[in-house]
Amino acid sequence: MTEASRSEHADDTRTALSSATIRRAFLDHVFHTQGKPPEHASQNDLYQALAHTVRDRLVQRWISTSEAYLDQPSRTVAYLSAEFLIGPHLGNNLINLGIYSEVEAAMQALGLDLEQILAQEIEPGLGNGGLGRLAACFMDSLATLEIPALGYGIRYEYGIFQQAIIDGMQVEKTDSWLRNGNPWEIQRSEWAVQVRLGGHTEHYTDDRGRYRVRWVPAKTVVGVPFDSPILGYRVNTVNTLRLWRAEATEAFDFPTFNRGDYLGAVSKKVTSENLTKVLYPNDETEQGKELRLEQQYFFVACSLQDMLRLLAADGMPVSRFHEKFAVQLNDTHPAVAIAELMRLLVDEHDLPWDEAWDVTRQAFAYTNHTLLPEALEQWPLPLFGRVLPRHLEIVLEINTRFLEAVRIRFYGDDSRLARLSLISEHGERHVRMAHLACVGSHAINGVAALHSRLMREDVLRDFHDMWPEKFTSITNGVTPRRWLALSNPRLSRLVTDAIGEGWVTDLERLRALEPFADDAGFREQWQAARRDNKVALAELVRDCTGVAIDPSSMFDVMVKRIHEYKRQHLAVLHIIALYHRIKSAPNLDLAPRTFLFGGKAAPGYEYAKLMIRFITSVADVVNRDPQLRDRLKVVFLPNFNVSCGQRIYPAADLSEQISLAGKEASGTGNMKFAMNGALNIGTMDGANIELCDAVGADNFFAFGLTAPAVYALRAAGYDPAAYYHRNPELRAVLGLIQQGFFSHGDPAVFRGLFDEHLRHDPYLLLADFGAYVECQQRVCEAYMQPQHWQRMSVLSCARSGHFSSDRAIREYCERIWRVKPVPVHLLHRASGTPRHADSGIRAGKGH
Template sequence: MKESVRPEHADDTRTALSGASLRRAFLDHVFHTQGKLPGHASQNDLYQAAAHTVRDRLVQRWISTAEAYLGQPSRTVAYLSAEFLMGPHLGNNLINLGIFDEVREAMAAAGLDLDRILEQEVEPGLGNGGLGRLAACFMDSLATLEIPALGYGIRYEYGIFQQTIIDGMQVESTDTWLRNGNPWEIQRSEWAVQVRLGGHTEHYTDDRGHYRVRWVPAKTVVGVPFDSPILGYRVNTVNTLRLWRADATEAFDFHTFNRGDYLGAVSKKVTSENLTKVLYPNDETSQGKELRLEQQYFFVACSLQDMLRLLAVDGIPVTRFHEKFAVQLNDTHPAVGIAELMRLLVDDHDLPWNEAWHITQNAFAYTNHTLLPEALEQWPLPLFARVLPRHLEIILEINARLLDEVRIRFYGDESRLARLSLISEYGEKQVRMANLACVGSHAINGVAELHSRLMREDVLKDFYEMWPEKFTSITNGVTPRRWLALSNPRLTRLVSEAIGDGWISDLAQLRALEPYAEDAGFREQWQAARHQNKVALAELVRETTGVVVDPSSMFDVMVKRIHEYKRQHLAVLHVIALYHRIKSDPGTEIQPRTFLFGGKAAPGYAYAKLMIRFITSVADVVNRDPQVRDRLKVVFLPNFNVTYGQRIYPAADLAEQISLAGKEASGTGNMKFAMNGALNIGTMDGANIELREAVGNDNFFPFGLTAPEVYGLRASGYDPAAYYHSNPQLRAVIDLVQQGFFSRGDPGLFRPLFDPQQRHDPYLLMADFASYIECQEKVSQAFAEPARWQRMSVLSCARSGRFSSDRAIREYCERIWHIEPVPVRLLHRASGAPWQVESPAHAPRAA
């Protein structure tokens, strides 16, 4: 056993956390890592030096964590996600280490501004929205709760596109997030794996008389892991985010080059690297579909091989895979991993089918993130056979055994057989990935109470009736470290002065703020902090868009992925209604508002891109009209991402969560807004229901049809034209749009967004319009009473504790993964001595 060392005798000055040590280390990295004298260093040099200074301190904890996990009987979470939208690392790591103020002081002592240095970090755009942001929050919470975990994904060379607005339209450009390097990652070439694609299978009998299958691939690529440390808050635990890059088995063909075929010499390299070039390549073409499928298989194949390697390191047989790893599927993108693990166990490790299936089912769990049938992934059978011939054989065998079980359980129910089948027989045959995920997992969860209920009653009803014991509900959450402690320092300081800072790792402690809602002095400080946030956002808006907005106006915010079901266009109809009211009666009383929109539309999603053009066109008219300029402003903030989110959430007064009831799985923006003191207006959809219950009916603005009412209205024959004709205000608003008022006289430009006369209204804007407008009037009345609004704002924050991702992860650990925390003791060294582990009695929980 290693000799323990007391920390007071084990100070490794290289990784000490004192201000003096941090300043020395920073200047050392400017000189030795960046190769610059401090006076000649660029802002990027300073950022890189700061990042390496912090990373040194993470690495000590990272290695300590790996040492603690080695040989541990505890399971490890393997979180498989096609997206990890981590956001900038430096500020978050400073918060979690507990040295944000020390580093600010150290930078100031060197004549530097920490805020300017933080602004230099290029955000890794490795996600599209909520899915990737949730994965990032979960990684933060897993480390904070000291849960052994590995996040597995793809190291996209180019992330989600950069969005600019030109002539009111979204224009995409390449996201070169790696242009200055990534100081947080370490390449682990020694753990590279090979991944096969295409080809054919050969069936044979081995020398023991066993039936076997050999996969003969058409090509092979190499998966190279890049590891980033994920630090928990004020603990020694640093888990790993392992992202895979695709390389060629042979990057350069020397003989082909010498023959003069210069392109041919690197063709394998180019083809292989295309796998991890871009996040979500456009799948409108057959080539795009094939690349997406290859991407998804590539990262799960790499990850499962890596897990088997880790088993071997620990000396654990493959038959205990499910005892060591809890593999969580973040939506259906990694679902092909079920077939891949079966292939590895049956083909490579020669396990009997039933034993391999037992291991697979007990290892995997599936989180469903959608109620939209079109979002449940399906792959054309010929495509799947071409890319993954062996996996299709395995899926067909799984399906045959499943349908045999269904025939016995539900005798004579042929329609149920068709619905449960892993192969869709409607039109072109498709492989149903959600069905595969349900069959191959021991647990299936929704991400909000309503979503989970509708999942059981509708989207996955047949699977629920087959295996009700598999289903559970775990409402999403967000990390308070990034979304309050880091992004809102003014409010953080005020809250911590009032109730202490324990809430940062136990968000339920925010409840202690409730009495302060009745304290006029505290409310005044609260309002002052939030107003400063609004001033800062107003300056960002001016710098980014040129639009000048009034921080004293209500900041009415809708920032999220642009999608028809999220109904950004309903919010714009409200803008037009207010505009029409002012134009019709210039003396009318209207609470001044700044409407702030943000979000990206998928490059191939024409409807969503038209929605952006609609927002910007209305903004152009409203912002140019001197009659309304002081009362209404409309802004579309381009390139919304985590970095912008950290500025927007703390400054919002009102947050729009207005999806059609029954369509949003959860939503996490509502939680971030509430945590920062914004009030939410929303339908009874997703987590809005639980948020309203938590903050109280008086501190949430509900409107619109409920999910049962939506189903009932559709069943009775929904006619949007009836709402259009019966509501004069709605008719006036729609007519303005269709007459071309906001499109320079072009009456047809925005017709695809809403055309009630043609009964086109799939997300029931017309039905919810009146309720929405009425609710917005209540919002204006509340905002006109500052003391009332401030009280509501304090309570919104105070009662948001249940929406921490820490709570969600605890529920996953208890209900699905069955994992206990593994505390990490910090490795130290003294005076150049070998690394040693300190005794448990002196293991610090605070950095």
């Protein structure tokens, strides 16, 4: 906390930042908020009291931010995302407020352990992986850079499932993240909105002779906003994450209850609340697809109505919506917002179609996050029309007008019309949401240089031909506040002592560490900090799995969503190869390794769940073999999440980023590992390419086919069996699996994983196996030279500055959103009175 910021608090003793004031406020909340004397408070009571103590210190900034945005009208970023994997709030807010040491001292004075209190927080599981984690990093950077922004999403009652490993297999358990309440959110019932679903449309002519459409819904639900403060680092800006919960218009039917139909009396409440019950309901059934579409529409409909409320509060007409809001679509999940804004402008606010379309296209921008065709959402036309009848009409109208422009631009190219159409005509007709996002946005960006190039040349090539000026590339980034300052205090202190604390908001300053890579004394301190992190992770692994791992071994880590294209099974093939080598030559000189895996498989993704079972089965054999003498250990750490990641990234020696080239859009785990001093082994895929360029090829273990080589190999006719026959080690490895060596003698258990690979190897495991194993040998040789490895570790961190989410957000602001910072000055409200005596009360206008 800067001295200027502290002085601004001088008149508000209730929320002062001194250790003594924090201690008094904490005890007040234990007594008055939790309703207990301190000696009877539970660990959760202590967490809740401390969270409220810290939130009190955010609220003044939060209100000041809202007032600043009213006093200085500016363009606001509206970030629409189905996921916000925000992570635990408390520790991050302590770092951003600059009071971590003050709070720690306050707790110590009371005989309490801050780390134990922090561990009580149940993190919101409002995301599945990289998409939601990126959204959280972006919200942190938007606030830190003082950019007016609102994050809009869904307040899932149950987040991503809790993962347990039972008999080696993933078992999904309910994630009841709200069971102890959420001290960070404030319910804003006064800003609730109504959302319509289903029904039919009626076309008519109004009393002024204009053609109109009326949507007659089958049901209506209420969207209630819950706001959480997102504080920037050492600034007064507190932006808002606004998440929507679905409620029934009438939660209780009293006449039905009186007739004795007790379940029927609350049936509307149950049905309505299903909308925001769970993150990503399984869409293998028709009902699941319908619920997921309703879910996506619900949150964008709520959000757009909220934006229109804020627009009216600023006294601006709807025709200037795009001047007030830069609306970013985080992947295709919120793409139906384009049709919804058109409906609101045309049907509800009487704008002519062409004017409404111009406003819409100037307001929206679209981030594409995938190169996998199956991940580009499509909705069956009958389903889309049943859930959103008016929106289907609007999409069809958009498509008709768009295809007319295509006919003129690409005269005589009928095949291009079919490829560009918003409606897929192959088999069952579908609404293509990525196409809608491209047509309805003024900007389309990829998230890494390779991804953006492949997007332009392949996945969205026809749209690039139509509008090359729309396309740009912005490489993802991660926030150094959570992923270095908070999660790795040992290394952070060392870095700050060496180069100052400016790196926290200007990560490029880490470059100043480069000379220290050749300083033996510094490298020794660096290694000591990293070893402490490894000891801490070893304790976590033992507590969670019962497996004892050696902190002096190389921690070889692969934590990410379980998916075929990410190729966790390739990493396991290498483990089996090492196991086979040691069993064949017991005196082989290899660096001891601990292989650590983590990640969740989608509940309906059976192949991915089989991959987890494969990892745990190999671990069971390797860890029990006395001949290995702890030279190899394999661990699957269950329920990987943000909290877990904060322990893993600082302790890793080697990070596995081994997706098939051309499949990973970006990846951000590689960035978190690098800035914490881990080295990466990876293919030239996603952001790996830029990371390798940044840290230097000598400090990145690159291997495998490049994206052009993958395309060429497939074009030439890829024969996986040829790789199998000419690689004896690969034959030995697959032979052990096929014999049932890792499945208690039952060869059928993993037959589905590898038998098909000899005929059809979609992610080219066999083609990359030899190069991967050879590269891992180079890793081993480097690790066996500790001084050399430590030097590479320092350089990996020092050269990771480009991968800050602050840099990414600056690029979005300059190239897509056209927004500028709005500095926030604290309101002086010691008694809660407005800053301006004549300002009165501006009800209902706050962000």
